[in-house]
Amino acid sequence: MAASIATVSMQRCGAACSTKPAGQVLVVPALRSAAAAFRASPAAAARRAAPLRAVVAQAVAAPAATPAATSAKSQYELQTLTTWLLDLEKNAVIDNELAAVISSIATACKQIGSLVNRAGISNPHGLAGPENGAGRGPEEAGRHLKRGLRKLPAQQWDGAGSGAAAGLGPGVGLAACGRTGVIASEEEDLPVAVEETFSGEYVVVFDPLDGSSNIDAGISVGSIFGIYEPSPECSIEDMDDPEEMMKKCVLNVCQAGNELLCAGYTLYSSATILVLTVGKGVYGFTFDPLIGEFILSHPNIRIPDKGKIYSFNEGNYQMWSEEQKKYIDSLKYPEKWGGKPYSSRYIGSLVGDFHRTLLYGGIYGYPGDAKNTNGKLRLLYECAPMSMIAEQAGGKGSTGFQRVLDIVPEAVHQRVPLFCGSKWEVEYLESVLQGKPEPK
Numbered sequence: 001m002a003a004s005i006a007t008v009s010m011q012r013c014g015a016a017c018s019t020k021p022a023g024q025v026l027v028v029p030a031l032r033s034a035a036a037a038f039r040a041s042p043a044a045a046a047r048r049a050a051p052l053r054a055v056v057a058q059a060v061a062a063p064a065a066t067p068a069a070t071s072a073k074s075q076y077e078l079q080t081l082t083t084w085l086l087d088l089e090k091n092a093v094i095d096n097e098l099a100a101v102i103s104s105i106a107t108a109c110k111q112i113g114s115l116v117n118r119a120g121i122s123n124p125h126g127l128a129g130p131e132n133g134a135g136r137g138p139e140e141a142g143r144h145l146k147r148g149l150r151k152l153p154a155q156q157w158d159g160a161g162s163g164a165a166a167g168l169g170p171g172v173g174l175a176a177c178g179r180t181g182v183i184a185s186e187e188e189d190l191p192v193a194v195e196e197t198f199s200g201e202y203v204v205v206f207d208p209l210d211g212s213s214n215i216d217a218g219i220s221v222g223s224i225f226g227i228y229e230p231s232p233e234c235s236i237e238d239m240d241d242p243e244e245m246m247k248k249c250v251l252n253v254c255q256a257g258n259e260l261l262c263a264g265y266t267l268y269s270s271a272t273i274l275v276l277t278v279g280k281g282v283y284g285f286t287f288d289p290l291i292g293e294f295i296l297s298h299p300n301i302r303i304p305d306k307g308k309i310y311s312f313n314e315g316n317y318q319m320w321s322e323e324q325k326k327y328i329d330s331l332k333y334p335e336k337w338g339g340k341p342y343s344s345r346y347i348g349s350l351v352g353d354f355h356r357t358l359l360y361g362g363i364y365g366y367p368g369d370a371k372n373t374n375g376k377l378r379l380l381y382e383c384a385p386m387s388m389i390a391e392q393a394g395g396k397g398s399t400g401f402q403r404v405l406d407i408v409p410e411a412v413h414q415r416v417p418l419f420c421g422s423k424w425e426v427e428y429l430e431s432v433l434q435g436k437p438e439p440k
């Protein structure tokens, strides 16, 4: 972390030191042409010089900023993810172990973002892959995340990101935090225990590349993650029996969302945006490729209480329950909503649909239907992290009948219906599904 702060400081100094005082650049050529004009016609030149004198006076009093000077100034006011995490540590909101895990995930997301941005160039078949719909995108993204969370022994290290060149010794990954005990990915059948850790045994769950079927069309995709403390009765240290160890890993992972220490996602879109919560509000950081840092761009995000956008896959309408159909139908009657019905927006990429809902308000939903009674989204990797973020921003995350964060998973890939977004909108949906009066 210290290294990245030093890098930013040097860039700031570089920009500021190479900038000439702006006034000279603007005013000197103008003075020259004024002097030439005075020589040709002193009276007319004096009249024309009046506004010029004002310009000169202004420039001397406060030199106008060149673009370089402006960016040097605004960089001093920026907060990076690194400094934000350091502030949280200083104020005892999180400890440095958790900060290290978050920082490693952020680094992996930078790598995934670059993979997504280059998808059409570096891989002619696209990240969705020629083999199957799921493709190699999620696999590669998952590899970056796992690499960031583990500390692999030298012989297992594949060289990428190795710290050997930086004098840290072989096998020490620059981005590898080594604070993780158990990792569970949406792309893998079972959670895995991490062979070696420096310290800390955090349990990290993630969906490495959600919405990956959209990649080849250049549509937004994202990574979603959650961080838990290990379950107290499930230590996996010094366990020789692999079967027993696997059971303990599963128990460590199957924790209710209300136990999450941190939840977040990274959206890979027109910008790469990391949104996260450690239980004290929701913060968004936009990746600045010029300095390679996530910059705090959305402090303390609050989801509007109401919003006129719904985001559902209405192609499933015929398979929905009567109550679910009634709810969606009700959004389309202009007279019920003051003359204008709700707008429908659906990307089919949870992170993009959720991010829009978080910023603009409204509701995102993936209900159960006749074919998939619990919907399509996974509790651990999608519904719980998104619900924590929604709640921390003042919204809600519900199955329609239950708070998502209260559900203790019974299986690592359990699915639940998800409705999340603005508080009033989720409560209105619950009222229709449960046959109760509308919220106030």
Ligand SMILES: O=C(COP(=O)(O)O)[C@@H](O)[C@H](O)[C@H](O)COP(=O)(O)O
Pocket (backbone or CB within 6 Å): 209, 210, 211, 212, 213, 214, 313, 348, 349, 350, 351, 353, 366, 376, 377
């Ligand atoms: O699961 C998702 C995408 O799946 P994918 O990674 O593309 O296989 C979510 O991001 C979507 O929001 C949603 O589940 C899409 O489901 P459909 O609308 O395609 O059924």
